[in-house]
Amino acid sequence: MGGCIHYAGVLGYSDVTGHFARRIWPDAWDPGRRWPGAPCWTEEDVDVFDPLGRVCRRTPGVWGMNDEAGYAANPPPPPKSDAARELELLRKVYGSVTGARNHNAYRHKDPVTKKLVDNVDEYVMDRTTYFGGEYESFRAEALAELQEKPVLRKLIEPPPAARTKHPDLWEEAQTTFYAWVRRGMLLAFEKAGKKDVSVPATILGGMTEDLKKQLAKVRAQYKGDFKAGGFNPRPMKGKGGYRLGTISEHALGLAVDIDHEKNAHIELASRWNAILSVAGVATINREATWKTKPRDLYDHVKAANDGFVKAVADGFKKAATEKKAGKEAMAFLLASDPRLKTIGEGFISKWGTPGFFNMDWELVKAFHDAGFRWGAVFGTVDIHHFEM
Numbered sequence: 001m002g003g004c005i006h007y008a009g010v011l012g013y014s015d016v017t018g019h020f021a022r023r024i025w026p027d028a029w030d031p032g033r034r035w036p037g038a039p040c041w042t043e044e045d046v047d048v049f050d051p052l053g054r055v056c057r058r059t060p061g062v063w064g065m066n067d068e069a070g071y072a073a074n075p076p077p078p079p080k081s082d083a084a085r086e087l088e089l090l091r092k093v094y095g096s097v098t099g100a101r102n103h104n105a106y107r108h109k110d111p112v113t114k115k116l117v118d119n120v121d122e123y124v125m126d127r128t129t130y131f132g133g134e135y136e137s138f139r140a141e142a143l144a145e146l147q148e149k150p151v152l153r154k155l156i157e158p159p160p161a162a163r164t165k166h167p168d169l170w171e172e173a174q175t176t177f178y179a180w181v182r183r184g185m186l187l188a189f190e191k192a193g194k195k196d197v198s199v200p201a202t203i204l205g206g207m208t209e210d211l212k213k214q215l216a217k218v219r220a221q222y223k224g225d226f227k228a229g230g231f232n233p234r235p236m237k238g239k240g241g242y243r244l245g246t247i248s249e250h251a252l253g254l255a256v257d258i259d260h261e262k263n264a265h266i267e268l269a270s271r272w273n274a275i276l277s278v279a280g281v282a283t284i285n286r287e288a289t290w291k292t293k294p295r296d297l298y299d300h301v302k303a304a305n306d307g308f309v310k311a312v313a314d315g316f317k318k319a320a321t322e323k324k325a326g327k328e329a330m331a332f333l334l335a336s337d338p339r340l341k342t343i344g345e346g347f348i349s350k351w352g353t354p355g356f357f358n359m360d361w362e363l364v365k366a367f368h369d370a371g372f373r374w375g376a377v378f379g380t381v382d383i384h385h386f387e388m
């Protein structure tokens with residue numbers, strides 16, 4: 001009987017062909033419903049036969065047999081497919097989203113109109129892969145969990161600002177976002193051999209039992225005070241925004257951010273290299289040093305911090321002798337050294353005077369002793385981050 005029945009919806013774009021398609025049920029075939037001129041909705045339709053072997057020239061569609069003239073004169077615009085709407089909502093509420101490989105933001109320039117359009121096909125392809133072809137049921141489960149424990153909605157992004165900006169969209173977008181995050185958490189737990197870990201319970205608890213235990217060891221050893229936070233059920237972030245199909249360590253309850261308002265994540269490798277350069281500090285193998293000589297890594301980061309703070313202070317002093325203040329002083333500073341320009345005005349305003357590293361050696365040592373990995377070993381140096 002042919003391929004009349006393979007379209008995804010009653011009405012909508014076929015994700016397979018990208019064409020507007022109507023779904024036709026062979027058992028609902030009604031020879032009385034005939035399209036004058038019989039437009040074929042996809043190339044496939046030309047080759048499709050009805051149960052009696054006739055070429056597919058009719059449709060039992062939702063308009064019925066008497067409304068065809070009206071429809072033909074005034075066809076409605078093709079409705080957006082579920083996937084197109086889903087991607088659009090994610091983009092609106094969460095800003096840019098990309099695939100796991102972080103190479104595009106599910107956007108491309110339409111070759112004809114030259115306008116940026118959503119790359120729905122690629123989104124659906126990635127979604128199908130990540131969810132093992134079971135996306136619909138995963139999303140239904142995600143929605144059921146959110147409905148059962150509405151407090152989860154408070155603990156999962158989007159941040160409040162995006163909620164007020166999109167009061168009637170954010171919940172739907174969040175359900176999709178949660179479906180992705182939940183899938184990532186389940187895959188990670190499975191990979192770690194942890195069965196029966198409840199995603200909602202992990203989110204409600206803010207960290208795993210293991211992390212709680214390890215953190216207690218750190219607190220027992222280090223007598224000072226510190227703030228541990230950073231649990232956030234979300235994908236990793238890249239330069240294109242959330243990388244759907246990945247999962248942040250912070251979503252698994254396996255990482256903490258320590259005093260993040262006093263210790264920076266230096267998000268660009270080029271920035272870190274410029275900091276080392278102005279501080280006159282040589283690069284080291286941070287990962288290897290953390291393992292065997294954690295104190296050396298601590299001293300390395302400290303020296304970079306101190307050298308950076310001094311360079312900024314010297315620059316501002318010079319600016320003052322030139323009678324520059326405020327914005328002019330900053331412009332003078334940036335113009336005085338291309339490396340400072342690479343580090344960037346925003347970073348210097350925030351961290352130039354207090355420094356980006358304000359942690360005692362005893363605290364870092366306590367994390368090392370408890371078996372944590374320090375974010376200072378990452379490609380983009382993440383000083384406040386410790387993970388199991």
Ligand SMILES: [Zn+2]
Nearest residue numbers: 230256257385
């Ligand atoms: Zn972190």
